[in-house]
Amino acid sequence: MLISKTAPRKTLFWKIARHLAAIVAIVLLGGLLSATLVRLAPGFDSDERELDPGLSAESVRALRQSRAGEHNILRYYSGYLRAAWHGDLGTSHALGQPVQSLLRERWPVTLRVAGVGLLLAWLLALLLAFTACLWRVPVYEMMGITLSGAFLCIPAAVLALLSVILNAPGYLAIALIVFPKIYRYSRSLLAKAYELPHITAARARGLGEMRVLARHVLPVAGPQMIALAGVTVSIALGASIPIEALCGLPGIGQLAWQAALSRDLPLLVNLTVLVTLVTLLANSGADVMNYVLQPRDV
Amino acid sequence: MNLARKLACVVVVFVCAVSLAANWLAPVGYAKQFREAPGAPPSHEHWLGTDEVGRDRFARVLYGTRISLLLAPAAALVSTLLAALVGGLAGYLGGIWLRLARGFTDLFLSLPWLFLLITVRAVLPLNVSPLTSVLITFLILGLLGWAAAARVLSTSADALRNSDFVLQARASGLHGPRLFLIHVLPNLKPVLYAQFWISIPVFILSEANLGILGLGVAEPLPSWGSLLRELEGLMSFREEPWRLVPLVLLIVVMTSFQMLLSKEEVTA
Numbered sequence: 187m188l189i190s191k192t193a194p195r196k197t198l199f200w201k202i203a204r205h206l207a208a209i210v211a212i213v214l215l216g217g218l219l220s221a222t223l224v225r226l227a228p229g230f231d232s233d234e235r236e237l238d239p240g241l242s243a244e245s246v247r248a249l250r251q252s253r254a255g256e257h258n259i260l261r262y263y264s265g266y267l268r269a270a271w272h273g274d275l276g277t278s279h280a281l282g283q284p285v286q287s288l289l290r291e292r293w294p295v296t297l298r299v300a301g302v303g304l305l306l307a308w309l310l311a312l313l314l315a316f317t318a319c320l321w322r323v324p325v326y327e328m329m330g331i332t333l334s335g336a337f338l339c340i341p342a343a344v345l346a347l348l349s350v351i352l353n354a355p356g357y358l359a360i361a362l363i364v365f366p367k368i369y370r371y372s373r374s375l376l377a378k379a380y381e382l383p384h385i386t387a388a389r390a391r392g393l394g395e396m397r398v399l400a401r402h403v404l405p406v407a408g409p410q411m412i413a414l415a416g417v418t419v420s421i422a423l424g425a426s427i428p429i430e431a432l433c434g435l436p437g438i439g440q441l442a443w444q445a446a447l448s449r450d451l452p453l454l455v456n457l458t459v460l461v462t463l464v465t466l467l468a469n470s471g472a473d474v475m476n477y478v479l480q481p482r483d484v
Numbered sequence: 485m486n487l488a489r490k491l492a493c494v495v496v497v498f499v500c501a502v503s504l505a506a507n508w509l510a511p512v513g514y515a516k517q518f519r520e521a522p523g524a525p526p527s528h529e530h531w532l533g534t535d536e537v538g539r540d541r542f543a544r545v546l547y548g549t550r551i552s553l554l555l556a557p558a559a560a561l562v563s564t565l566l567a568a569l570v571g572g573l574a575g576y577l578g579g580i581w582l583r584l585a586r587g588f589t590d591l592f593l594s595l596p597w598l599f600l601l602i603t604v605r606a607v608l609p610l611n612v613s614p615l616t617s618v619l620i621t622f623l624i625l626g627l628l629g630w631a632a633a634a635r636v637l638s639t640s641a642d643a644l645r646n647s648d649f650v651l652q653a654r655a656s657g658l659h660g661p662r663l664f665l666i667h668v669l670p671n672l673k674p675v676l677y678a679q680f681w682i683s684i685p686v687f688i689l690s691e692a693n694l695g696i697l698g699l700g701v702a703e704p705l706p707s708w709g710s711l712l713r714e715l716e717g718l719m720s721f722r723e724e725p726w727r728l729v730p731l732v733l734l735i736v737v738m739t740s741f742q743m744l745l746s747k748e749e750v751t752a
Contacts, residue, residue, distance in 0.1 A: 212591050219591070339738035341689045342598070343696035344731060347715045424596030428693055432716070442599060443697060446606035454603055461599050469594070 201477055205470035212466060217266075217459045222259050266455065275456050280448035285456045288441060296437035299430065300422040303360025307418070310361065311368035319376045319403075320395050330373065334366035343428035356433040363425040364418050371414055375407040382406065409476045416472030420465040492743035499737055503550035510543030515704040525726070532726050535714060539704070545730055548706030552688055553737070555622040560683035562626030564633060564676055568669075571634030575641025576668050585638055592631035600628055601690060605699045617702035621694060625687045633679035640675045644668050685741040692734065708734050 241249075266276065275285040314330045337345075342363050349359040379385060385402050389395075426439030434440075438457065445453040502509065522538040524530055532541035574585030592600070604624050612620065644650055645668070653667050688708065694700035695709010696716075703710065711730035718727055 212594055215591055216595065335739060335742055336735070338742065339685075339735045340731075341692040341696065341709075341712070341734075343693045344712055344715065344734075347696070347712075347718075351715070351718055351720065420594075420596045424598040427598050427602060428697060431697060442602060446602040446699060447610070449606050449610070454606065458595065458599065458603055461596060462594050465594050465596060 198474070198477065202474055205474065209463065209466045209470060213459055213463050214267075216462045217455055218259075218263050266452075276452035278445070278450050278453045280444065280450040280453070285452055288453070289438070289456065289460065292436060292438050292441050295435055296423070296426050296430065296439060299357045299435055299437060300360055300419075300426050302357040303425075304364060304418060304422050306357065306361035307364035307368055307422075308415075311365050311372060314369055315373040315376055316399065318373060319380055320399070330369060334369040337362050338366045338370075341428075342425045343432060346429045346432035349429075350433055356429045356435050359429050359433070360422055360425050363429075364421050367421060368414065368418060372407070372411055375410055376403060379403045379406040409480070412472045412476050412479070413469075416469035419468035423461055423464065488743050492740035495736060495740040496744065499549060499733070500553055503546055503553055506543070506546035506550055510540065510546050512540050512543050514544045514547040514706050515539065516543075525724070532729055533724075536717070541726070541729070544706040544711060545733065548708055548711045548730065549733065549737075551618060551701065551705065552691055552708040555618065556625075556684050556687040556691065557680075559622040559626035559629065559687045560680050562623070563629040563683050563687075564680040566627065566630035567633035567637050567679060568672065568676055570630065571637030572641045572669065572672055573664070574634075575638035575643075576645055576664050578642060578645055582638060582642060585634065589631045589635045589638070592628070593635070597690070598693060601625075601694060602697065602699055604628060605694060610699070612702065614702045614705035617700070618705060618707070621691060621700050621707075622687070625690055629683055629687060629690075633683065636679060637672060637675055640672055641668060644671055681741075681745055685738050685745070688734070688738065688741075 269276065273286065275289070277284055278288060281288065311334075314333075318327045318330050340348075342359070345359045345362055346356070348354075349356060380403060382402075385398060385406075388398050388402055423439075426437060427443055428439070429435065430437040430439035431443040438460070441453065442457045442461075444450075445457060516539065518524070518530070518534055518538040518540070520538070521530070521534050523536055524534045524538075526533045530540050530542065532545060535541055535544065570585055571589070574581045601624065605621070608620055608624075650663070650667055653663055658666070691700055691707060692709040692712055695707055695711075696713050698713075700709040701707040708730060712734070714727055715731065718724065721728065
């Protein structure tokens with residue numbers, strides 16, 4: 187792939203700045219949206235702890251007082267942003283721990299599981315897609331399509347259950363969820379690239395298959411594959427919920443599931459903001475990388 | 485229509501028809517408990533055995549299939565209509581409306597689907613009647629699943645707005661809702677159909693995920709999600725293979741939808 191030496195730095199700076207501004211705006215809006223949803227949820231005012239007969243009237247009053255700030259959405263959200271600016275992300279109602287420490291504890295697990303899963307999925311998908319394009323054996327292509335089609339039909343939660351039954355690691359389940367999307371998209375991109383006239387001409391002139399792939403096919407299909415890499419981060423993060431919840435992995439996905447079941451407002455808002463941020467950063471990173479790697483006329 | 489697609493069509497129609505005939509094929513119902521036979525293997529009385537509380541698994545599979553297969557298209561209809569309203573209108577109006585709609589859809593699409601689903605499901609009451617839980621689950625799917633379709637529709641409507649025949653209609657004095665209803669909307673139909681068909685398998689899988697996580701359809705009502713939850717206690721495939729029937733059925737139906745879909749996607 188051609189690495190541009192002439193990518194105008196000023197344009198690149200503005201591109202990154204635009205992406206960052208969009209990320210900040212979307213994250214703020216997403217957080218406000220989720221805070222609004224949770225605030226409007228039925229039963230928002232109730233707290234299970236108030237039902238504890240061992241609590242005195244004063245303790246119940248203190249409990250209600252502690253939640254009073256959450257009643258006005260805008261006040262709650264502006265308070266949250268102010269505190270977040272100083273590094274305080276609030277306390278989880280259900281787990282009774284600071285959200286920041288929960289995220290610090292859980293994030294590395296998700297990062298490892300989703301990261302290894304993504305890596306495996308990309309390796310498997312690209313290997314199958316490239317070899318299918320190089321060999322062009324119908325049976326082999328059919329095998330790839332059937333395999334990816336089968337995994338597309340299985341819910342992520344079922345793959346998690348199957349990995350528990352088969353004693354398989356959680357990252358393998360993530361890999362199998364992400365693999366069909368990468369395989370189908372990259373296979374179609376490569377097939378389209380191979381149909382281009384200049385690539386047919388290069389092959390007809392006797393250029394080696396690997397050389398055709400590296401010098402002519404990849405520069406055509408590469409940008410869209412990089413964009414797909416950003417999207418797969420979002421898919422892997424989404425899949426981490428059932429995988430971590432059912433495989434007993436203490437990551438962000440399991441935390442989101444626990445927060446959903448116990449309707450934990452501060453935790454849900456923080457997780458929403460965090461996941462949105464990671465997804466947007468991955469997509470923007472892919473976009474900027476595409477821009478940097480784009481070949482330009484000198 | 486090629487042979488594979490015909491076969492897929494037959495499978496979907498057959499499964500739908502059998503699930504609709506659940507009242508006749510499984511008159512015991514999905515909730516009746518045979519307390520003398522909990523966790524029984526397949527027999528003449530119970531073709532797929534009974535679950536842990538003694539309910540006939542065959543009846544539950546039929547009723548569960550009916551719920552998932554009928555309500556997923558209903559949710560798809562809601563999401564397609566919303567997408568047409570947001571994406572179609574924004575694309576037709578163009579300018580600031582199009583930018584606003586795209587920003588809003590981007591916001592929705594930037595959240596991983598399952599994260600968004602469980603967050604919204606969590607803000608609604610979890611201890612509700614089974615019927616309400618069915619409505620909540622599929623309504624959430626319908627109300628949240630419009631963003632990707634709206635993105636596609638806004639692009640198509642935007643292209644139509646600048647097309648020659650719409651310009652000519654405008655020059656002839658046709659404006660506003662009339663122009664949208666007569667010239668734009670009919671030309672968006674193929675995209676709308678495609679988005680509708682694409683949404684169905686997505687919603688079936690999403691319901692299954694929610695059900696397994698305990699955030700979907702509430703007991704005793706069955707759905708594919710709650711039926712698949714039974715796999716949680718399975719120690720090995722050889723132990724009780726009949727418990728895999730809902731999974732096999734789901735895979736067969738989903739594969740059939742995939743085979744039917746490709747044409748819709750191509751048309752779009």
